[in-house]
Amino acid sequence: MRIAYLLILLLGVFPGFSQTCPNPGQNASTAFPVCGTSVFIQNTVSICSGQLLPSPRCRQDQVGDTNPYWYKFTCFTAGTLGFLISPKDLNDDYDWEIYDVTGKNPNDVYTDGSLVISSNWSGEKGLTGASSAGRDIYVCGGPGKALYSQMVTLVVGHDYLLMVSHFTQSQSGYNLEFKGGTAIITDPAPPKLKKADAGCGGDKIRVSLSKKMKCSSISANGSEFTLTPSVGVNVVSVTGIGCSSRFDTDSLELVLDNALPPGNYSLVIKNGGDGNTIVDNCNVGIPVGEVLPLLIIPRAPTPMDSLVPVTCGPSELKLVFKKPMLCSSIAANGSDFSINGSYAVAVTAAAGTCNSGLSREILLKFDKPLQRKGNFVLTLKRGSDGNTVFDECNEETPVGSTLSFSVKDTVNADFSYEIFFGCQVDSVAFTHNGNNEVNVWDWDLDENLSASIRNPEVGYKQFTTKNVLLYVDNGFCADSSRQEVVLDNFLQADFDVPVDNCPLEPIPFTNNSKGKIADHEWSFDDGNAARTVSPSHTYSRPVRFKTYTVQYTVTDIYGCKSTDRKTINVYPSCIIDLPNAFTPNGDNINDVFYPLNAIKAEALDFKVYNRWGQLMFMSDNWKKGWNGRYKDVVQPGGIYVWTLRYTDRDTKKQLQRKGTVLLSN
Numbered sequence: 001m002r003i004a005y006l007l008i009l010l011l012g013v014f015p016g017f018s019q020t021c022p023n024p025g026q027n028a029s030t031a032f033p034v035c036g037t038s039v040f041i042q043n044t045v046s047i048c049s050g051q052l053l054p055s056p057r058c059r060q061d062q063v064g065d066t067n068p069y070w071y072k073f074t075c076f077t078a079g080t081l082g083f084l085i086s087p088k089d090l091n092d093d094y095d096w097e098i099y100d101v102t103g104k105n106p107n108d109v110y111t112d113g114s115l116v117i118s119s120n121w122s123g124e125k126g127l128t129g130a131s132s133a134g135r136d137i138y139v140c141g142g143p144g145k146a147l148y149s150q151m152v153t154l155v156v157g158h159d160y161l162l163m164v165s166h167f168t169q170s171q172s173g174y175n176l177e178f179k180g181g182t183a184i185i186t187d188p189a190p191p192k193l194k195k196a197d198a199g200c201g202g203d204k205i206r207v208s209l210s211k212k213m214k215c216s217s218i219s220a221n222g223s224e225f226t227l228t229p230s231v232g233v234n235v236v237s238v239t240g241i242g243c244s245s246r247f248d249t250d251s252l253e254l255v256l257d258n259a260l261p262p263g264n265y266s267l268v269i270k271n272g273g274d275g276n277t278i279v280d281n282c283n284v285g286i287p288v289g290e291v292l293p294l295l296i297i298p299r300a301p302t303p304m305d306s307l308v309p310v311t312c313g314p315s316e317l318k319l320v321f322k323k324p325m326l327c328s329s330i331a332a333n334g335s336d337f338s339i340n341g342s343y344a345v346a347v348t349a350a351a352g353t354c355n356s357g358l359s360r361e362i363l364l365k366f367d368k369p370l371q372r373k374g375n376f377v378l379t380l381k382r383g384s385d386g387n388t389v390f391d392e393c394n395e396e397t398p399v400g401s402t403l404s405f406s407v408k409d410t411v412n413a414d415f416s417y418e419i420f421f422g423c424q425v426d427s428v429a430f431t432h433n434g435n436n437e438v439n440v441w442d443w444d445l446d447e448n449l450s451a452s453i454r455n456p457e458v459g460y461k462q463f464t465t466k467n468v469l470l471y472v473d474n475g476f477c478a479d480s481s482r483q484e485v486v487l488d489n490f491l492q493a494d495f496d497v498p499v500d501n502c503p504l505e506p507i508p509f510t511n512n513s514k515g516k517i518a519d520h521e522w523s524f525d526d527g528n529a530a531r532t533v534s535p536s537h538t539y540s541r542p543v544r545f546k547t548y549t550v551q552y553t554v555t556d557i558y559g560c561k562s563t564d565r566k567t568i569n570v571y572p573s574c575i576i577d578l579p580n581a582f583t584p585n586g587d588n589i590n591d592v593f594y595p596l597n598a599i600k601a602e603a604l605d606f607k608v609y610n611r612w613g614q615l616m617f618m619s620d621n622w623k624k625g626w627n628g629r630y631k632d633v634v635q636p637g638g639i640y641v642w643t644l645r646y647t648d649r650d651t652k653k654q655l656q657r658k659g660t661v662l663l664s665n
Contacts, residue, residue, distance in 0.1 A: 018245035021048040021068060024247065028106040031070035031161055033212065033248050034184040035282035040176040042069060043088075045166045051161075053122075056098065056114030056138035063095070063121055067166035071176065072106075073185040079120075082180025084129040085164060088174040094128050095121045095141075095165040102158040109161060113133050117150040117160075121145075125168075133178050154183040179424035187211060191280045196267050200393030202259040205235075205267065205294065207252040209286075215243035217279040222254060227265055227294075233258045246282060263652040265294040302391035304380060305402045308361075312477035313410050317378065319403070321391070324358035329390040335383030337364055342374030350516070360393055373436070377402050407437035412615035413472045413481035421489045423560035425459040428485060432470060435590040440473035446485075463490040491515035493554045493564040495534075500599045502574035503541035509550070510534050515562070517555075519555040524548065539570045543642040546570050574599050578642065581662040584628030593661055594625025608661075609641045616640065628663055636665045 023046055024030040034040050050065035085094050090254040097119040099109045109115055117135050120128055122145035134150035154160065164176065178185060192210040199206070202613070218224070222235035234257050236251060239249035269277050269290050277285040302325065308318035330336065334347035346367045350382060352359025370376075380388050380401040381555075388397050420427040434454050443451040445458050446466040462465065466485040472478065494512040501507045509522065511534040522530040524537050525548040539548065553563045573598050595606060601622055608617040608626050616635065619628035628635055645659045 012016065021050050021065070023048070025243070026050075027068075028101075028109050028161055028163070028615050030245065030247075030412050031072040031105065031106065033279075033281040034071045034073050034162075034176070034178070034185075035187075036073070036178040037282050040071070041048040042164075042173040042176065044173045045069070046169045047169065047171060050165070051110050053097065053109065054111065054566075055116055055119060056113040056117065057116065057122055057138035063097075063119075063141065065163050065165045067169070069164050071081050071162040071164070071168075073160055073162070074187070074266040075154035075156055075160065075183055075185055076188060078154060078156045079182030079184065081178070081183050081185070082129070082131050082151050082159075083162075083178045084131070085182075085658075086127055086129060086175045086177070087125075087176060089168075089170065090126045090172075092168040092170060092172055093123065094124045094174060095119075095167055096128065097121075097163045097165075099161045100158055101161050102155075106161060109163070110470065118149055118150045120147065123148050133240075136328065151181050155184070160185075165621075181600075187200070187280065188280050191278070191284060191286045193267070193286060193290050193292045196294045196296060198260065198296050200299065200391075202261070202296050203256045205256070205634065207254060207267070207292070209252070210252045211280055212248035212250050213240075213280050213286075214283075215240045215247055215249055215279045217274070217276060218243070218252070218284075219272035219274050221273060223274075224269055224277055224307070225254060226255075226268050226270060228268060229265065231261065231263075239420075252611045258375075260296045260545075262296045265296065267292045267294050295636065297347050299393055299395060301395045301397050303397060304403050305379075307403050307405055310370075310407055312407055312408075313369045313371045314407065317360045317364040317366070317405070319378070321360050321362075323391045323393070324360050325352065325362070325624075326390045326392065326394070326427035327352045327354040327357050327359050329387060329396075330359075330362055330386070331383035331385045333384060334364060335385075335387055336380060337383075338379050339366075339376050339383055340379065341376030343372065345370060345376070355452060362389070364418050364464045370407045371410045373405070374561060375406045376405050389623060394598075408474055408476035409476045411436045411438050411472050411474050413470045413479040415468075415470050415481060415483070417468075417483075417485060418488065419485070419488075421558045423491075423558070425461055426463060426487045426489065428460050428487075429455070429457040430468070431455045432472065434617070438472045440471075440478075442471040442473075444469040449598075454608070460487055464488045477544060489516060489556065489558055489560070491517075491556045491560050491562045493552050493562040494553050495550075495564060495566065497566060497568055498552065499567075500569045501539070502599055503539055503570055503572065505574075506536040506538050507568070508534070508536045509552075511552075513552075513554045513562070515554065516557045517554045518557045521553040521555075523551040525550060542570055542571060542572055545611050572601060573597050576601060576644075576646075578644070578657075578659060579660070579661065581664060582628070583664045584626050584634075585665065592625035592627055592664075594619075595622045595644055598622035598646065600649035603647045605643075605645040607643045609643075610635070611638065611639065611641075634665065635662050635663065639663075 002401050015306055021027050025032045047067055050068045052064045055063045090626045098117050099115040100117050121141040122139050123143045128147040130149045130151045134380050137151050139145050139151050194208040194210045196207050215662040218240045222238040225235045235254050236257045237255045238252045240249040242249050269286050270288050279285040302321050302323040305322045330350050330352055334350040337347045339345050347364050348367050349365040352362050390396050415432045417430045432454055441454050448460050463637040468485055469482045471480045492514045496510040539641050547567050549567050551565050555561050576598045577596050583591045584591045604620050604622055606619045616630045639660050641660055645656045647654050
């Protein structure tokens with residue numbers, strides 16, 4: 001199947017990949033609306049050249065809408081979509097693909113492969129579709145591929161397109177029937193007449209419908225409508241708006257044989273010459289006898305109706321009319337309008353949002369934004385074009401028509417603050433001026449703190465930079481402001497000192513404290529003290545190993561204090577030596593063999609061997625000695641050999657020693 005398709009490409013069925021299926025229903029933008037309760041019968045298929053379609057799941061194939069027909073529908077109840085395509089000639093090969101086009105231009109299907117939600121490009125002939133018999137959501141091209149795909153799940157409110165491609169080059173048609181799934185694609189809302197209004201001359205009536213209705217069900221001679229009281233005026237023709245390029249419409253234009261005089265009327269629907277009213281895509285008709293009120297008012301100028309509510313600091317104004325106004329009557333320089341009020345402001349431009357030369361609103365531009373409080377009056381006058389503005393009936397809105405509006409001052413959310421530094425909590429007082437009638441304050445004060453008063457005061461326990469946001473509002477204008485509040489009084493005492501130390505040698509104490517420190521207090525636990533930043537201190541020789549607790553207290557510029565304590569060891573001697581015997585018998589006396597006083601030994605390497613040269617123990621930590629065991633087995637008493645290598649901390653010389661030790665059990 002795909003080989004034949006490539007031949008079609010070479011023969012130019014898709015020249016330049018441009019749209020060459022112009023008939024309604026044969027391209028995505030003119031898709032047939034379908035209903036889940038009806039069988040759609042396509043008696044014949046027109047031969048035409050379609051387009052290549054991006055189908056990411058089948059990108060190895062060149063897929064396209066050959067001799068296509070497109071169908072559109074909306075999901076009203078979520079569920080699975082089941083359908084059946086029954087060729088009138090079972091030797092025909094039909095393919096199909098489904099797209100979710102919610103919020104998209106229908107023509108996006110020709111470029112955006114992500115819209116594809118299900119497909120079947122099987123090279124087999126006969127019945128195809130989506131049913132419980134399908135195993136895969138996507139079936140790509142080729143012989144032997146399944147003709148049924150798995151049913152895809154539809155989402156409520158989403159819009160979909162189904163493309164049916166007739167790969168076989170014949171004109172035989174097919175039936176399309178939706179069945180087997182749980183999704184509802186039939187609009188449950190009954191069709192109704194929605195609204196009617198008359199044109200300027202009273203000889204045309206515009207009718208809005210509650211939903212899209214079949215253009216083919218509209219009788220061109222207007223036989224579905226009557227007027228009461230008749231006053232001798234009849235509907236002579238009806239046109240569906242947009243029916244020249246679509247299959248359905250929700251707007252009608254009724255033409256009368258005479259103009260209706262002013263008064264109240266009823267527009268009544270009945271079965272027309274075709275035997276029905278107007279029906280929707282599920283062939284449900286508007287009920288016979290349904291009535292719409294119709295008011296024909298004497299022709300009169302259309303007043304300026306209202307203004308779209310102005311916002312803060314407006315630089316433009318939107319004027320609304322009840323009837324469409326002629327865009328050609330609007331002076332582009334804004335000279336049809338003037339503004340008087342609390343202070344001077346001028347209209348510099350005016351334009352309608354025009355459709356077919358008509359607009360129900362006019363947008364006026366100011367020479368400056370209105371940022372100060374004031375009351376104003378908008379007045380209509382004859383502009384540089386010699387007139388005010390005209391409605392669709394060519395009636396001129398009178399000179400002097402006015403509308404009033406007011407604005408309030410713009411607001412400023414800038415704020416100030418004062419910090420009161422503390423030792424445990426910093427207090428910050430925030431202040432806003434409250435000018436221009438501000439009555440809403442919304443503070444985001446960091447640390448999950450907030451406030452809704454004008455001048456809050458808050459306590460912070462974390463001494464860091466705070467990101468503070470204020471939003472203010474006066475019911476008309478709003479503003480926000482953000483500032484960083486730096487709480488830089490964090491205080492922490494900290495210092496470094498060697499843990500093991502020699503007697504009669506200066507010991508350095510390195511200060512690592514943080515904060516705005518004004519004073520340092522050191523206590524060395526031997527009756528001595530210091531008040532310098534990073535002092536050194538010498539301890540006397542103890543009789544035996546001794547531990548001292550050094551206390552360091554800092555005081556910052558706010559009088560707050562922080563203290564750190566560390567213990568250090570001072571040894572009677574720093575001369576490295578090793579005992580010549582040890583007794584690892586568990587009495588806690590001379591149980592471990594290690595270098596003594598190796599305080600200044602850096603890069604230490606200590607090893608113990610037995611008499612056969614087998615390594616019994618090794619360590620790079622002089623405090624970690626040998627307990628007389630090897631692999632947790634007590635070793636026999638006797639002579640053992642040790643080696644010691646290290647670098648002297650003071651001289652940086654590398655030293656090596658060796659000797660023997662007696663292990664006594």
